[in-house]
Amino acid sequence: MTTDTTAQSRYRFLLIQGFRLPSDSPYLHRKLDGPKETTVMDYPLLAPMLEGVAWDVHGGAPTTYGNWPVENRREFMHSGLARLPIVKEACESGKYNAIILLGGGEPGFHEATELARPYGIPVSSCAWSQMHVAAMLGSKFGVIDLAESHSSYYSNLILQHRMEGRCASIRLINFPHDRPGCVSGRPLHEERAKARSGERSVAVDEAVEQAVAAIEEDGAEVIFMSCSGLFWLQPFIQARLDEMGWEVPVLHGYKCAISTAKAMVDMDVTASGLKYPGDRPRRWRRKKVV
CATH class of the missing domain: 3.40.50.1860 (Rossmann fold)
Structure with a gap:
């Protein structure tokens, strides 16, 4: 460390x-x-x-x-x-x-x-922070995700943070991480290098396309990415939306x-002791509403 x-x-x-x-x-x-x-x-x-x-x-x-x-x-x-x-x-x-x-x-x-x-x-x-910041900036947020398996997990995070009413949609660009026996042929690190060198990036193009769809079709007023492997997209999506005239913030996790x-x-605050109680809290409730 x-x-x-x-x-x-x-x-x-x-x-x-x-x-x-x-x-x-x-x-x-x-x-x-x-x-x-x-x-x-x-x-x-x-x-x-x-x-x-x-x-x-x-x-x-x-x-x-x-x-x-x-x-x-x-x-x-x-x-x-x-x-x-x-x-x-x-x-x-x-x-x-x-x-x-x-x-x-x-x-x-x-x-x-x-x-x-x-x-x-x-x-x-990152997920917790982005959802709460997005909820301050707009009524609904749109999430850009990289793979079906990741979005299945991420949708649970939205439910856990009780943000399902603020989530317009999760939209995928299908750039899954490579793993043994499963190579996508669309490595994100190469797309990142292209974008940062000024070359055209398919990942940027597809992320912008899905961000616009989230805005126009799903009602998203804020956009953010689900995976840290996608966070590099933030300034590129923001710039492209700005060029199109969309006054929509794009967050970085x-x-x-x-x-x-x-x-x-x-x-000078930390999490509530009622949401995260200790082993033997000094006060406890007889009823918890879910």
Whole structure:
């Protein structure tokens, strides 16, 4: 783990990656080691938000299901469980006043929040943050997702966060992660490189097409991406929508997670003890309405 937090900083954050692939994985497309800025995806977009923040990044727990990126329910369950000891160690260290779970599917978010609450440490994550920020900016949000299996999992997150009434739709561009025996031939990291070099990217084109459809057909007033592997699309979709005249915000998951972590620290609040009760709460209810 890369470390430089100081007790004097107002914001002392630990960013935890969703998972860590083996260094020899053929499906690895981000740096695992080196300066912390190089290991966080889209860092140039995040740098202004992290200015003045004392932050560390943990590379995440090694994957236990295989050597490819997480995409389906089973893999998210593995990753969520593996991340909890990292959260516990961070809370016990006394170094941090907020924890940010990286990864669009936020594996282990509820469990991490339950674990961190007795320490007075708020936990922020990408799906949770994007949904709540989107709900402040518009009546309905549209989600751009990368694969059928991922969207099946992500739809559960929308229900868990009780945001089904604010979700206009989840629309797919079908760029699934490669895995053994299943190669899509549409690698997202290559599309990202094309877009950033000024070349035409099919992923950008299809994401913009689905964003427009979410606006025109589904009633979306805010757009965001479900998977951190898609977050790089944010500035490209925003620019294209602006060119078309659509005054619709497009959110970036990491930016939302950092912003909500700062807000909770500024307000000196963490999760409710009624939503995430301890083992023996001082007060308990005889009735809980679902």
